[in-house]
Amino acid sequence: MMSLFERISAQLLDYPSKPLARGDYRAAAVLVPLFLRDNQPWLLFTRRTEQLRNHGGEISFPGGGVEPQDRDFWQTALRETEEEMGIRGADVRRLGQLDDFYSVYDYRVKVCVGSYPAPYPYRIDENEIAEVIELPLARLRDPRIYHQEDWLHQGRALPVDFYQLDGHNIWGMTASILQQLLERLAPLFRANRVS
Numbered sequence: 001m002m003s004l005f006e007r008i009s010a011q012l013l014d015y016p017s018k019p020l021a022r023g024d025y026r027a028a029a030v031l032v033p034l035f036l037r038d039n040q041p042w043l044l045f046t047r048r049t050e051q052l053r054n055h056g057g058e059i060s061f062p063g064g065g066v067e068p069q070d071r072d073f074w075q076t077a078l079r080e081t082e083e084e085m086g087i088r089g090a091d092v093r094r095l096g097q098l099d100d101f102y103s104v105y106d107y108r109v110k111v112c113v114g115s116y117p118a119p120y121p122y123r124i125d126e127n128e129i130a131e132v133i134e135l136p137l138a139r140l141r142d143p144r145i146y147h148q149e150d151w152l153h154q155g156r157a158l159p160v161d162f163y164q165l166d167g168h169n170i171w172g173m174t175a176s177i178l179q180q181l182l183e184r185l186a187p188l189f190r191a192n193r194v195s
């Protein structure tokens with residue numbers, strides 16, 4: 001019998017990730033980190049410190065820009081996760097990818113989905129991370145916590161996703177990534193194979 005993370009990985013493989021043209025965008029990568037608590041899947045988010053130049057104070061997934069020493073975007077996501085949260089790359093199981101996303105700060109972001117063992121002895125970079133947020137996937141599926149707004153950006157109306165749960169406001173690219181993850185995993189939920 002397949003483990004939960006094996007089923008999640010198989011489900012993600014059913015949806016090949018869609019790359020975006022790099023253009024003038026800087027390359028970046030994030031890790032969507034899953035872990036088990038009481039045999040249920042949870043997601044790790046971080047709230048960035050206010051003084052950061054991009055996305056200060058916002059809830060995000062660990063990640064950042066590609067550095068010259070990075071072999072590929074997975075290494076970028078794992079390196080950034082270790083720098084921000086102290087989660088070693090060797091402790092992360094690669095589950096799959098989601099589509100690329102463009103950031104309003106001119107990044108093209110590769111989205112990696114992985115799992116790590118919990119509880120984990122986080123070593124948080126307090127210059128970057130103001131708060132560690134752990135939320136159960138089941139509660140993030142509640143349609144009552146989600147809404148979408150049209151925002152103007154550079155003269156264009158863009159749909160912006162929002163999730164509001166337990167006083168946390170997850171919005172923008174992070175919310176769009178979360179929405180796509182939930183959509184991709186929906187068949188597992190429907191089959192009652194994930195709570």
